[in-house]
Amino acid sequence: MDLHIDKISKTFSRNGDENTVLGGIDFRVHEGEFISLLGPSGCGKTTLLTIIAGFQKATGGRIILNGDQVSSPGPDRGFVFQDYALFPWMTVQDNILFPMKEMGVPKAQRDKNLTRLLQLSKLTGHEHLFPSQISGGMKQRTAFVRALAGSPQVLLMDEPLGAVDHQMRQSLQEELEAIWLNDKTTVIMVTHDVDEAIYLSDRVIVMSACHGRVVADVSIKLERPRERVGSAYTKMREELTEYLHQGFWEGQEKAI
Numbered sequence: 001m002d003l004h005i006d007k008i009s010k011t012f013s014r015n016g017d018e019n020t021v022l023g024g025i026d027f028r029v030h031e032g033e034f035i036s037l038l039g040p041s042g043c044g045k046t047t048l049l050t051i052i053a054g055f056q057k058a059t060g061g062r063i064i065l066n067g068d069q070v071s072s073p074g075p076d077r078g079f080v081f082q083d084y085a086l087f088p089w090m091t092v093q094d095n096i097l098f099p100m101k102e103m104g105v106p107k108a109q110r111d112k113n114l115t116r117l118l119q120l121s122k123l124t125g126h127e128h129l130f131p132s133q134i135s136g137g138m139k140q141r142t143a144f145v146r147a148l149a150g151s152p153q154v155l156l157m158d159e160p161l162g163a164v165d166h167q168m169r170q171s172l173q174e175e176l177e178a179i180w181l182n183d184k185t186t187v188i189m190v191t192h193d194v195d196e197a198i199y200l201s202d203r204v205i206v207m208s209a210c211h212g213r214v215v216a217d218v219s220i221k222l223e224r225p226r227e228r229v230g231s232a233y234t235k236m237r238e239e240l241t242e243y244l245h246q247g248f249w250e251g252q253e254k255a256i
């Protein structure tokens with residue numbers, strides 16, 4: 001897997017007004033990496049992720065996956081929406097089976113994968129419940145393993161842990177890491193939470209507040225599983241917070 005976000009720009013036009021949200025974002029993603037896109041609200045994170053997914057087109061630049069340009073959605077890119085987007089009329093089990101059925105995975109293999117994914121996400125025993133009958137965290141885990149069920153080359157997640165409380169968020173981060181360490185699927189995750197980015201990522205890409213630019217591309221070399229304390233962690237936190245400030249003020253200056 002090799003993914004190149006090649007000078008992606010995006011300008012929205014409405015009633016003659018032009019709003020440049022992404023101004024030539026360029027970075028590469030390597031096999032098995034966990035990358036976070038970190039930036040303030042409105043900086044264009046969702047826009048960039050949906051362009052990578054092929055849900056909308058860039059104004060300029062290209063998305064190159066394994067040497068080929070991609071411009072429409074495909075099973076090679078899994079997507080986890082912020083609001084889960086589970087099928088409410090399907091049980092947990094049927095939600096997870098859905099992408100495998102779509103792809104024509106044989107039944108025996110589907111059942112084997114389902115058992116593994118239910119175990120990974122600690123949903124065994126809850127597989128016959130409907131989304132309305134399970135908690136936010138369980139919905140989140142269902143959405144996550146459903147996206148993994150299609151065996152994507154890269155998993156795109158838009159603030160997958162945004163809708164849960166602090167305690168639940170930390171425990172879901174730990175579970176997400178455990179699943180990811182087991183699976184090693186390449187991940188690009190959108191977040192505006194510095195701690196979440198440090199806890200989970202191999203690399204954090206910080207975006208500026210306006211005119212979407214990459215302010216910094218920082219490798220996180222802390223050992224896994226990570227401690228949320230200690231001087232190395234604190235230093236990383238300070239560094240990323242500083243970049244976020246830098247990106248914020250850069251945006252303001254341009255906007256004035």
Ligand SMILES: Nc1ncnc2c1ncn2[C@@H]1O[C@H](COP(=O)(O)OP(=O)(O)OP(=O)(O)O)[C@@H](O)[C@H]1O
Pocket residue numbers: 012019021039040041042043044045046047048192
């Ligand atoms: N379809 C659209 N038409 C016009 N403008 C849009 C459209 N989609 C997004 N925008 C604008 O692009 C900017 C970036 O939006 P985007 O949703 O990508 O931000 P974000 O970084 O994901 O923010 P948040 O953290 O709040 O989710 C915003 O100013 C938004 O108003």
Ligand SMILES: [Mg+2]
Pocket residue numbers: 045046047158
């Ligand atoms: Mg968003």
